[in-house]
Amino acid sequence: MSGLGYLATGFGVVWFFLACYLFWIGHKQRALLARMKRLEKELGQTPDID
Amino acid sequence: MSTALRQAWTIARKDLRCELRAASGIITMVLLGFLVVLVFSFSLDPGTRDSALARSGVLWAAFLFPGLIAVGRSFEGEKEVQCLEGLLLCPVERTVIYLGKLISSAILALASGFLVLIFFTVLYNVGIGLPWLALLGVIVLVALGLSAVGTLSAAITVSVRARGALLTIIVLPLLVPLLIAAARCSVSLLGQDPWGGLSFWPIMMVAFDVIFLAVGVAIFDFVVE
Amino acid sequence: MEPSRQRSLGGWRDYGRGKWGLPAIAPTPGLGALAALAMIFATIAALWWAPTEKTMGDVQRLFYFHMPSAWIALGPAFTCVFGFSIAYLAKRSLKWDRYAAAAAEIGVIFTTITLITGPLWAKPVWGVYWTWEPRLTTTLILWFIYVGYLLLRWVAPPGHKRARLVAVYGIVGWIDVPIVFLAIWLWRTVHPRLLGSGGFNIDPAMLRVLLLCLGAFTLLFLYLLFVRVRMMETSARLDALTAAHEEGEGR
Numbered sequence: 001m002s003g004l005g006y007l008a009t010g011f012g013v014v015w016f017f018l019a020c021y022l023f024w025i026g027h028k029q030r031a032l033l034a035r036m037k038r039l040e041k042e043l044g045q046t047p048d049i050d
Numbered sequence: 051m052s053t054a055l056r057q058a059w060t061i062a063r064k065d066l067r068c069e070l071r072a073a074s075g076i077i078t079m080v081l082l083g084f085l086v087v088l089v090f091s092f093s094l095d096p097g098t099r100d101s102a103l104a105r106s107g108v109l110w111a112a113f114l115f116p117g118l119i120a121v122g123r124s125f126e127g128e129k130e131v132q133c134l135e136g137l138l139l140c141p142v143e144r145t146v147i148y149l150g151k152l153i154s155s156a157i158l159a160l161a162s163g164f165l166v167l168i169f170f171t172v173l174y175n176v177g178i179g180l181p182w183l184a185l186l187g188v189i190v191l192v193a194l195g196l197s198a199v200g201t202l203s204a205a206i207t208v209s210v211r212a213r214g215a216l217l218t219i220i221v222l223p224l225l226v227p228l229l230i231a232a233a234r235c236s237v238s239l240l241g242q243d244p245w246g247g248l249s250f251w252p253i254m255m256v257a258f259d260v261i262f263l264a265v266g267v268a269i270f271d272f273v274v275e
Numbered sequence: 276m277e278p279s280r281q282r283s284l285g286g287w288r289d290y291g292r293g294k295w296g297l298p299a300i301a302p303t304p305g306l307g308a309l310a311a312l313a314m315i316f317a318t319i320a321a322l323w324w325a326p327t328e329k330t331m332g333d334v335q336r337l338f339y340f341h342m343p344s345a346w347i348a349l350g351p352a353f354t355c356v357f358g359f360s361i362a363y364l365a366k367r368s369l370k371w372d373r374y375a376a377a378a379a380e381i382g383v384i385f386t387t388i389t390l391i392t393g394p395l396w397a398k399p400v401w402g403v404y405w406t407w408e409p410r411l412t413t414t415l416i417l418w419f420i421y422v423g424y425l426l427l428r429w430v431a432p433p434g435h436k437r438a439r440l441v442a443v444y445g446i447v448g449w450i451d452v453p454i455v456f457l458a459i460w461l462w463r464t465v466h467p468r469l470l471g472s473g474g475f476n477i478d479p480a481m482l483r484v485l486l487l488c489l490g491a492f493t494l495l496f497l498y499l500l501f502v503r504v505r506m507m508e509t510s511a512r513l514d515a516l517t518a519a520h521e522e523g524e525g526r
Contacts, residue, residue: 003334003399010337010395011318014344014388018314021384021499028506035513042520202447206440210431219426220444223419224451227458234462254458265450272364272443 054149057142061150062157068127069158075123076158079116083166086112087173102241106233109170113163113189114196114222114229120158121200122217124151125208138274148201148270152263155204156197163189181244188235191255195228196221198262205273224262231255302505303498310498313491325484334399339484341392343492344385345414349452352382352496353417356424357449360442369511370504372438375445376428377503381496383421389414409460416455420448433511 069075090108094101128137137147167189176182203220207213222229231251238247321339328335359375362368393411394404405411424444431437477485 003332006395006399007334007336010334010392011322011340013391013395014340015318017384017388017391018495025499025502025506032506032509032513035517036509039513039516039520043516199447202443206427206444209436210427210440212430216423216426216430219419220423223416223423223455224447226416227451227454230458230462250461254461258454261450261454262447265447269443269446272439275439 054143054146057146058149058153061137061142061147062153065124065127065151065154066157069123069154075119076162079119079158079162080165082119083112083116083162084169086115087166087170091173102237105170105174105240106236109167109236110192110229110233112166112170113159113192116162116166117159117193117196118200118218118221120162121155121197121204121221122214123158124155124201125204126213128208144271144274145267147274148205148266151204152197152201152266155201156193159193159196160190163193176240181239184244184248185236185239188232188239188252188255191252191259192228192232195255195259195262196225198259198266199224202266202270202273205270228255228258231258302501306494306498306501310491310494313487313494317488317491320484320487326478326480328481331400334396337392337396339488341389341396342485343489344392345389345410346489347492347496348382348385348389349410349414349417351493352378352385353421353449353452355500356382356421356445360445360449363438363442364446367435369435369438370508372442373504373507373511374500375442376425376507377500379421379424379428379445380503381499383418383425385492385496386414386418386421390418407459407463409456409463412459413452413456417452420452424448 087108090111094104094108138144140147164186167186170176171178171182200217200221203217203224207217207220210216231254234251235248235255238244238251241247317339321336325336325339327333355378356375359371359378363371363375390411393414397406398404424441427444428437428441431440
């Protein structure tokens with residue numbers, strides 16, 4: 001692999017990693033939102049999460 | 051100060067007596083050490099003169115596995131019969147418990163390490179002389195460091211799932227400086243010029259032991275509140 | 276049941292209700308946008324604006340991501356874990372435990388990035404993936420310590436006990452790392468193997484790019500830290516609310 005190949009792989013892997021992490025965060029946040037909505041329905045009011 | 055040590059020794063004695071009574075623990079540890087030496091030997095060429103490097107690796111692997119078991123057992127026994135709460139009710143400072151367990155696991159690690167060293171010496175035709183005694187000294191220092199870090203880590207992991215493997219994962223990275231120093235010493239002692247390669251590594255081992263003993267003493271209270 | 280005050284929760288309800296179609300419980304969205312922009316600029320700077328290195332060629336551009344992530348992982352992130360651990364043991368507020376956990380998590384990510392970019396840079400330049408160079412090897416040990424921290428957190432049941440245990444480990448780990456570095460450095464210097472780490476005098480243009488990347492990574496670290504802490508807080512709060520609600524129902 002030429003130098004450029006390593007370069008591309010390097011930056012690609014870094015961005016891939018960060019993207020995976022961000023995607024995972026987004027997924028967990030969606031789950032949290034779903035819990036909030038469910039709780040809102042059960043409580044009959046917006047859950048106070050502060 | 052002396053009362054603390056006496057109390058610690060009492061705790062250590064109790065642990066050691068338990069281990070000796072149910073000798074299965076010690077026996078498995080020593081056998082494990084022997085087996086490691088044996089199995090790793092297949093990758094080596096025992097005849098070659100300058101395999102000090104490879105033999106060192108074998109020695110430390112064979113020491114570490116039983117050592118980690120020894121360290122893990124110091125709290126495991128308590129957990130199983132729920133003695134930990136009883137121990138904590140004792141009117142002694144928590145630090146004393148730490149020291150006691152440290153002493154008992156160090157002695158166990160040292161005992162099995164000594165036997166493993168003998169087995170190793172026989173299998174690899176290591177000459178017995180001053181360098182060999184120095185190697186034993188290195189094992190003592192490693193046992194102390196392992197116990198200092200390991201007792202603390204064992205107390206941390208005793209109440210969680212998968213504690214055996216987790217203990218190893220937690221202890222080994224922390225022990226790296228000690229292991230590097232020990233490996234450098236043993237490579238030197240097992241090689242052609244025993245005293246030449248030692249340089250400052252023994253000092254590093256002593257420093258490591260002192261530092262982590264101090265850290266353990268200082269921080270153990272927080273673990274067993 | 277008392278009516279809950281409809282406090283503004285960082286605008287989550289708007290986002291959550293589909294204002295931008297993005298579900299988010301994101302504090303500091305401004306910081307997030309800034310961090311994203313900075314990272315994009317950093318990538319562009321590293322790949323295009325930075326001058327090509329004389330001897331190493333274009334592969335050297337990996338350095339602009341390798342060094343900042345190493346610096347952040349080894350320095351701020353890990354020290355944050357140490358600091359927040361002490362804060363927890365002193366104040367006993369789970370807030371500090373969450374900050375420590377978030378810092379450790381992001382630290383692992385950045386450490387992994389360092390450990391991947393390092394060998395990828397080393398192989399074409401020096402012909403080997405790994406040189407047992409002190410800083411990189413210490414980073415590897417650091418990776419194990421971080422991961423051990425997260426594993427410990429994972430298997431322990433949540434609460435103050437877990438917070439206490441991981442705080443102790445976080446403190447001991449941080450004390451250990453300089454000793455690890457010293458030991459590895461002494462090991463590698465006394466018996467020099469292969470090649471050194473190849474320090475080079477840094478050209479001002481390169482320094483500019485490096486600082487830009489460092490800034491971008493710092494912003495990213497801070498933003499992710501706040502987001503993760505907020506998520507943990509929300510999760511804990513929801514747990515408490517659900518438990519209270521179920522208790523109320525049971526009665």
